[in-house]
Amino acid sequence: xxxxxxxxxxxxxxxxxxxxxxxxxxxxxxxxxxxxxxxxxxxxxxxxxxxxxxxxxxxxxxxxxxxxxxxxxxxxxxxxxxxxxxxxxxxxxxxxxxxxxxxxxxxxxxxxxxxxxxxxxxxxxxxxxxxxxxxxxxxxxxxxxxxxxxxxxxxxxxxxxxxxxxxxxxxxxxxxxxxxxxxxxxxxxxxxxxxxxxxxxxxxxxxxxxxxxxxxxxxxxxxxxxxxxxxxxxxxxxxxxxxxxxxxxxxxxxxxx
Amino acid sequence: xxxxxxxxxxxxxxxxxxxxxxxxxxxxxxxxxxxxxxxxxxxxxxxxxxxxxxxxxxxxxxxxxxxxxxxxxxxxxxxxxxxxxxxxxxxxxxxxxxxxxxxxxxxxxxxxxxxxxxxxxxxxxxxxxxxxxxxxxxxxxxxxxxxxxxxxxxxxxxxxxxxxxxxxxxxxxxxxxxxxxxxxxxxxxxxxxxxxxxxxxxxxxxxxxxxxxxxxxxxxxxxxxxxxxxxxxxxxxxxxxxxxxxxxxxxxxxxxxxxxxxxxxxxxxxxxxxxxxxxxxxxxxxxxxxxxxxxxxxxxxxxxxxxxxxxxxxxxxxxxxxxxxxxxxxxxxxxxxxxxxxxxxxxxxxxxxxxxxxxxxxxxxxxxxxxxxxxxxxxxxxxxxxxxxxxxxxxxxxxxxxxxxxxxxxxxxxxxxxxxxxxxxxxxxxxxxxxxxxxxxxxxxxxxxxxxxxxxxxxxxxxxxxxxxxxxxxxxxxxxxxxxxx
Numbered sequence: 001x002x003x004x005x006x007x008x009x010x011x012x013x014x015x016x017x018x019x020x021x022x023x024x025x026x027x028x029x030x031x032x033x034x035x036x037x038x039x040x041x042x043x044x045x046x047x048x049x050x051x052x053x054x055x056x057x058x059x060x061x062x063x064x065x066x067x068x069x070x071x072x073x074x075x076x077x078x079x080x081x082x083x084x085x086x087x088x089x090x091x092x093x094x095x096x097x098x099x100x101x102x103x104x105x106x107x108x109x110x111x112x113x114x115x116x117x118x119x120x121x122x123x124x125x126x127x128x129x130x131x132x133x134x135x136x137x138x139x140x141x142x143x144x145x146x147x148x149x150x151x152x153x154x155x156x157x158x159x160x161x162x163x164x165x166x167x168x169x170x171x172x173x174x175x176x177x178x179x180x181x182x183x184x185x186x187x188x189x190x191x192x193x194x195x196x197x198x199x200x201x202x203x204x205x206x207x208x209x210x211x212x213x214x215x216x217x218x219x220x221x222x223x224x225x226x227x228x229x230x231x232x233x234x235x236x237x238x239x240x241x242x243x244x245x246x247x248x249x250x251x252x253x254x255x256x257x
Numbered sequence: 258x259x260x261x262x263x264x265x266x267x268x269x270x271x272x273x274x275x276x277x278x279x280x281x282x283x284x285x286x287x288x289x290x291x292x293x294x295x296x297x298x299x300x301x302x303x304x305x306x307x308x309x310x311x312x313x314x315x316x317x318x319x320x321x322x323x324x325x326x327x328x329x330x331x332x333x334x335x336x337x338x339x340x341x342x343x344x345x346x347x348x349x350x351x352x353x354x355x356x357x358x359x360x361x362x363x364x365x366x367x368x369x370x371x372x373x374x375x376x377x378x379x380x381x382x383x384x385x386x387x388x389x390x391x392x393x394x395x396x397x398x399x400x401x402x403x404x405x406x407x408x409x410x411x412x413x414x415x416x417x418x419x420x421x422x423x424x425x426x427x428x429x430x431x432x433x434x435x436x437x438x439x440x441x442x443x444x445x446x447x448x449x450x451x452x453x454x455x456x457x458x459x460x461x462x463x464x465x466x467x468x469x470x471x472x473x474x475x476x477x478x479x480x481x482x483x484x485x486x487x488x489x490x491x492x493x494x495x496x497x498x499x500x501x502x503x504x505x506x507x508x509x510x511x512x513x514x515x516x517x518x519x520x521x522x523x524x525x526x527x528x529x530x531x532x533x534x535x536x537x538x539x540x541x542x543x544x545x546x547x548x549x550x551x552x553x554x555x556x557x558x559x560x561x562x563x564x565x566x567x568x569x570x571x572x573x574x575x576x577x578x579x580x581x582x583x584x585x586x587x588x589x590x591x592x593x594x595x596x597x598x599x600x601x602x603x604x605x606x607x608x609x610x611x612x613x614x615x616x617x618x619x620x621x622x623x624x625x626x627x628x629x630x631x632x633x634x635x636x637x638x639x640x641x642x643x644x645x646x647x648x649x650x651x652x653x654x655x656x657x658x659x660x661x662x663x664x665x666x667x668x669x670x671x672x673x674x675x676x677x678x679x680x681x682x683x684x685x686x687x688x689x690x691x692x693x694x695x696x697x698x699x700x701x702x703x704x705x706x707x708x709x710x711x712x713x714x715x716x717x718x719x720x721x722x723x724x725x726x727x728x729x730x731x732x733x734x735x736x737x738x739x740x741x742x743x
Contacts, residue, residue, distance in 0.1 A: 039403065042403075043403050046402055046403060053402055056402045056403075057400070057402050060400060060402065064397055137393065162411060162412075162413055163393050163411070163413060165413070166413035166469075166470050166471070166473075167470060169469055169470070187410075188594070188612060189410065189411065189412040189413070189414075189473075190413065191594070192412060192413075192414050192594045192595060192609075193413050193414060193415070193595075195453075195594070195595035196469070212612075213612055216612050217612065220593060220594040220612060221594065223593050223594070224593050224594045224595050
């Protein structure tokens with residue numbers, strides 16, 4: 001990974017506060033990122049005024065803090081009602097759905113958590129549907145306490161990344177079904193640590209934009225988890241095959257042969 | 258009106274001379290002259306770099322509070338934490354002096370990029386745990402407004418250490434310490450090893466320790482560029498040059514017991530510009546030695562070790578460059594996606610690289626076989642004779658492999674106890690060390706940077722206590738050594 005690389009553009013001495021040096025360096029790294037027309041004025045101002053830069057940095061920090069606030073651990077509920085209720089209330093607060101053993105799916109209704117949740121202290125949680133929730137590495141603490149979890153769906157979670165997958169080994173005994181479809185931050189490097197989940201029988205890794213080589217990754221994951229059914233890039237690839245399949249329909253096409 | 262005045266000022270004689278020079282063939286480069294005049298005006302206006310006596314735009318500044326010698330990952334980490342922990346924004350002026358802006362010989366970018374918590378010293382484990390937390394949240398720590406987020410390409414695949422019969426007890430004790438500090442490591446017997454990784458030959462292996470979380474490898478170049486970008490945005494000054502001299506003053510004092518002691522204080526750092534004899538004396542308050550494999554040389558320049566052997570003045574900084582080889586090979590039937598970084602009891606190690614059945618690996622040579630660190634040439638026979646046999650024994654699939662590439666890099670090797678030197682020097686009172694990590698510099702850099710910044714700003718270690726890594730241990734003979742499993 002770290003073979004000697006060609007040098008990036010040499011950075012000229014910038015001790016006179018020439019911030020264009022920083023932008024130049026970042027443009028070398030990511031040329032198209034700096035072409036966002038809508039941000040051009042803000043960037044111009046931030047380059048020249050410390051106050052604007054500080055305000056924008058503060059707003060960025062606020063966004064990060066919002067996600068952290070959503071993922072704080074529910075220690076009080078955990079001590080009073082046990083890990084299952086704590087995990088379930090965490091998921092319901094985030095907007096996901098929870099299924100306790102021998103019960104129906106519980107979804108969040110507009111009026112806060114339902115009263116019968118507090119009575120389910122001893123009942124383990126069987127399945128969690130956290131699609132689209134803002135769960136991150138810290139918030140996963142609440143999920144990993146659910147030791148009898150059999151099915152977990154993390155579809156399209158924007159903050160679930162390779163580091164989070166590295167923690168899922170704690171659910172290796174019980175987890176049978178896992179869905180990671182559509183998560184923008186998961187790459188093939190995180191998928192490599194799913195080999196701990198030896199009881200996994202269904203894995204969905206379709207539509208992962210950060211995976212560099214979806215077909216090859218699926219083959220490698222299938223080799224890594226021989227007992228598991230891996231749903232992967234087939235769906236995305238078959239959509240790409242569409243134009244090549246059209247020749248079969250030339251009989252019905254309006255263009256004369 | 259100006260033109261009229263000019264014509265008035267030019268007499269017939271001058272006019273004649275002007276016509277003469279025109280005939281002489283010198284062309285009037287009007288556009289070039291206009292842009293030169295514009296540049297001059299811009300530099301004269303406030304904020305420009307104009308100094309009336311001479312042009313010094315290529316030289317470092319004349320004053321700086323802290324001068325960090327070495328712009329690798331450790332030096333940049335110290336600069337970052339200094340700027341982050343300073344009491345008021347802009348209070349400390351930091352200058353980073355780096356000799357080679359292409360980093361062609363720097364240990365940072367030639368490193369294999371691994372990070373692990375499987376050490377035996379609690380300080381090393383704590384350093385690595387904080388560094389991993391830093392890397393995990395790197396886009397919060399190193400966020401620059403309007404710049405794209407960093408992708409470290411971290412592989413959370415873990416480290417797998419194999420131990421023979423003799424090393425099994427040491428490994429068990431190490432794992433106990435690691436678990437106490439909070440690392441997630443599990444012990445595996447040979448049967449469990451065979452079940453999990455069927456491609457390993459477990460003959461001769463009595464015990465294995467496997468890191469389950471927070472261990473793996475990443476791209477060191479990305480970390481370096483991210484730190485550089487952030488540190489520049491925080492106002493740290495960079496200089497392309499080499500430190501050639503320290504100008505210091507001595508103070509003769511007596512200790513409480515009447516012993517005579519000479520305390521030194523560095524006042525100036527002479528930075529020589531590349532490809533020229535020009536140098537700039539930078540007046541400074543504190544110097545940080547983060548020069549990696551060349552820290553020993555910088556320490557000698559500061560007069561550390563010049564004295565009768567056996568005394569504190571005569572104790573040198575025992576850091577020297579040691580060459581290590583890394584080989585990249587392709588093996589079509591090799592271990593799959595789940596392969597961690599496997600370290601054999603013989604010292605050979607390997608890890609997966611990418612998705613194409615490529616693997617990276619190497620081996621630390623014994624003391625007698627140490628290669629000459631004068632250059633970074635690769636010895637391919639070393640792979641054939643010392644690395645391949647052990648790898649092929651441990652992973653039978655590696656009997657058929659083809660080496661694609663190889664390179665060499667330096668360890669900043671601490672010959673005393675192979676662990677880092679952190680903190681101030683007892684006699685040269687304003688020189689701080691952050692060097693000698695002997696192969697773990699990259700994985701400990703974020704935490705070491707914070708520790709050195711704390712010592713410089715507060716006077717003592719606050720978050721992680723690195724007193725076992727101070728310089729004074731070389732004089733007192735207290736080794737802080739890792740208990741390795743052989």
